[in-house]
Amino acid sequence: MVRKKVVITGAGGFVGSNVLSLVLNRHHCIGVDLNSPGRNLPSVDQNVDWYSADITDHRQMLKLIDTVRPDVIVHTAAAADVDYCENNKTAAAAVNTESVKYLIDMCTQRQIHIIFFSTDTVFDGKKGWYGEYDAPNPVNYYAETKIAAENLVCAYQGPWTIFRLSLVFGLTRFGGGNSFLSRMLDQLMNSQKVYFPSLEVRTPAYVNMIAGCVVESLERQITGLYHLAGNNSMGRLEMARIIAKNLGFDQNLVRDSSEKPVISESEKGETITRANRPLDVSLRNEKAKETFSVHFPDFTEAVNDIKGLLFSKHSSL
Numbered sequence: 001m002v003r004k005k006v007v008i009t010g011a012g013g014f015v016g017s018n019v020l021s022l023v024l025n026r027h028h029c030i031g032v033d034l035n036s037p038g039r040n041l042p043s044v045d046q047n048v049d050w051y052s053a054d055i056t057d058h059r060q061m062l063k064l065i066d067t068v069r070p071d072v073i074v075h076t077a078a079a080a081d082v083d084y085c086e087n088n089k090t091a092a093a094a095v096n097t098e099s100v101k102y103l104i105d106m107c108t109q110r111q112i113h114i115i116f117f118s119t120d121t122v123f124d125g126k127k128g129w130y131g132e133y134d135a136p137n138p139v140n141y142y143a144e145t146k147i148a149a150e151n152l153v154c155a156y157q158g159p160w161t162i163f164r165l166s167l168v169f170g171l172t173r174f175g176g177g178n179s180f181l182s183r184m185l186d187q188l189m190n191s192q193k194v195y196f197p198s199l200e201v202r203t204p205a206y207v208n209m210i211a212g213c214v215v216e217s218l219e220r221q222i223t224g225l226y227h228l229a230g231n232n233s234m235g236r237l238e239m240a241r242i243i244a245k246n247l248g249f250d251q252n253l254v255r256d257s258s259e260k261p262v263i264s265e266s267e268k269g270e271t272i273t274r275a276n277r278p279l280d281v282s283l284r285n286e287k288a289k290e291t292f293s294v295h296f297p298d299f300t301e302a303v304n305d306i307k308g309l310l311f312s313k314h315s316s317l
C-alpha cells in the first residue's frame with residue numbers, strides 16, 4: 001500500500017473524526033479544524049498533525065496546502081445544521097460552497113484527489129429511493145449550497161469523488177459533532193424524552209461503513225458520484241425506537257415530534273425560520289455496493305455493533 005498524505009477538514013466533527021480514526025494508522029494524516037477536541041487525546045495526537053484553520057479563509061488554506069502538499073483532501077467541514085443555513089445564508093454559502101471553489105483551485109494546480117460530502121436532502125423527497133441518475137431538487141438552503149458545491153466538484157479536471165450521505169448514525173470519536181445518536185443517548189441516559197418525526201423517511205448510513213468507503217476511495221483512487229446509504233428505509237421515529245430498544249432504553253421515551261412541547265419564539269428570545277425538510281429521501285446504494293469492498297450492514301446489525309462498542313467502552317473504564 002502506498003502511504004499517502006491525507007488532509008481531513010472538519011477532522012473533529014462526526015464524520016471527519018471517524019474517517020481520521022481509520023486513516024491515521026495507514027497514512028500521513030493532517031487534521032484541519034477550528035478547535036478540535038481530538039487534540040487532547042494522546043493516542044490521536046501522536047499520529048496526526050493538527051492545523052487550526054478556518055476553511056473560509058482562503059489565504060490560510062492556500063498556505064496550509066502549499067506547506068503540506070497532500071495527495072488527497074477529504075473535505076468533511078461544513079455548516080451541517082439546516083436551520084442555521086436557512087437563517088444565515090451568507091455564512092452557509094461561504095462554508096459549504098465558496099470554500100469548495102477555492103479548494104478546487106488549489107487542487108487543480110497539484111492534481112490533488114478531492115473527496116467531497118453531499119447529502120440525501122439534495123432531493124425533494126416526493127418519490128424516495130433516489131439513484132445517482134435522479135435530478136436533485138432542493139427544498140432548503142442547506143441543500144442548495146451542497147448542490148452548488150457538487151457542481152463545482154464535478155467540473156474539476158482532476159480526480160474527484162462525491163459521497164451523498166443518507167442520515168448518518170454512529171458514535172462521535174472526540175465527543176463533539178453532529179451525531180444525533182450521541183445526543184439521543186445522552187438524553188436517554190438521563191431519562192429525558194427524545195423527539196423524532198415519523199413522516200421523514202431515510203436510509204440511515206452507519207458511520208463506520210462511510211469511513212471504510214472513504215479510505216478505500218483514497219487508497220484505490222475511486223472517483224465519481226456515489227450514494228452512501230444503508231440497506232433499510234424507515235421513518236426517523238421508527239429508527240429511533242429500534243435504537244432505543246436494542247440498546248436497552250425505555251422506548252416510551254422516544255416520542256413523535258408532533259408531541260413536542262412548543263416553545264414560543266418570544267420565550268426563546270429569537271426568531272428563527274425552520275427550514276423545510278424533504279419527506280422521503282431514501283437512497284439506492286447498489287452502485288456503491290458494487291464498487292466498494294466495504295460491508296454495508298443492515299440497520300439492526302449496525303445498531304448491535306454500536307451496542308458492542310458502547311459495552312466495551314464502559315467495561316474498560
Ligand SMILES: NC(=O)c1ccc[n+]([C@@H]2O[C@H](COP(=O)([O-])OP(=O)(O)OC[C@H]3O[C@@H](n4cnc5c(N)ncnc54)[C@H](OP(=O)(O)O)[C@@H]3O)[C@@H](O)[C@H]2O)c1
Nearest residue numbers: 010012013014015034054055077078117165167168177178
Ligand atoms: N451527519 C449527517 O447525518 C450527514 C448527512 C448528510 C451529509 N452530511 C455531510 O457530511 C459532512 C460531515 O458532516 P458531520 O455530520 O460530520 O458534521 P459536523 O459533525 O458538524 O462536522 C463538521 C465539521 O466542520 C467544521 N467546520 C465548520 N465550519 C468550519 C470552518 N469555517 N472552518 C473549519 N472547520 C469548520 C466543524 O468544526 P466546529 O465543530 O469546530 O465548528 C466540524 O468539526 C458535511 O459535509 C455534511 O453536510 C452529514
